[in-house]
Amino acid sequence: MSQAIRVLLVDDHSIVRFGYQQLLIARSGVEIVGEADSCASAMMLYRSQEPDVVILDLAIPMDSDSEEVQSTAGGLEAIRRIRSYDPQARILVVSGLDSNPYPQRASQAGVLGYVTKKAASTDLYPAVVRVASGGEYYSKSIAQLVDCEEEAYEDNQLSQLTGRELEIFSMIAEGHKVNQIASIMHVSPKTVHAHRANLLRKLGINSNSEIIQMAMRAGILQT
Incomplete structure (x- = not known):
């Protein structure tokens, strides 16, 4: 390569x-x-450094100054913000979340690759090179999820949720209160309550404890 690939x-x-x-x-x-x-x-850092490739975990906090404000929603929000600032941004997700809806959501948000942390030792470098050139790179298991038929994807319960509902689902599962979530998302508590009601209805559950149980089964929370 004539020039080094600049990575964030x-x-x-x-x-x-x-x-x-x-x-x-x-x-x-x-x-x-x-x-x-x-x-x-x-x-x-994206604004100041303008990297060629962003390597991004989905499970990052919104703000590094507030340890309480941490959620798997942080990564999806980072993708949205970066691509809103630069639609040509080349983002590679490296995550332990290796089941839908997260690979599908990340792909829909415009990332060019998704590598599982389990496969990072072999996949990371070739993925960076590929994404830097504008191509796509997915770990084998992730490619199957991203390319799955829509009907199969709809079988996943969490895939019924909108992006905002999925973010709120994740934050509730991680123990955040309504006022915290409202502050993170820059919406009113009333809006958070409305999203919560919708996601409970779609998932056929009734409480935050059931949200936590479902998040654990989906691998969003670690036991």
Whole structure:
């Protein structure tokens, strides 16, 4: 390559970012231009560094200054913000969330690749090279999910939720209160309550404890 691929790493765990650095700088043609641990810091660094590729975990907090405000929704929001600022942004998701609806939602949001953390040791470098050139790269198991027939995708209960409902589902599962969620999403508590009512109806459940149980089964929360 004539020029190094400039990469922004976005993950809220410093040890994970360090691991990605080691995987990438061991190969030629990659330069790490910044590290972010939240949606807000990712957006700030994207504006200042204008990287060629963003490596992004979905499970990041909205704001690194507030440990309580953390949700798997942070990554999806970061994708939206970055692509709103730069529709040509090349984003590669690297996530432990390896079942729908997350790969499907990320693909719909405009990412060019999705690598599972389990496959990062082998897939990360080729994925970065591919995405940097404007191509797509998905881990084998993820490609099957992204390319699945719409009918099969609809079998997944969480796929019934809108993007906002999925974000609220994730934040409720992680223990956030209505006022916290409203503050994160810049909406009123009344709007959050309305979304919560809709997602409960769609999922056929009745309480926050059932949301938590479903999130655990989907791998959104770790047991």
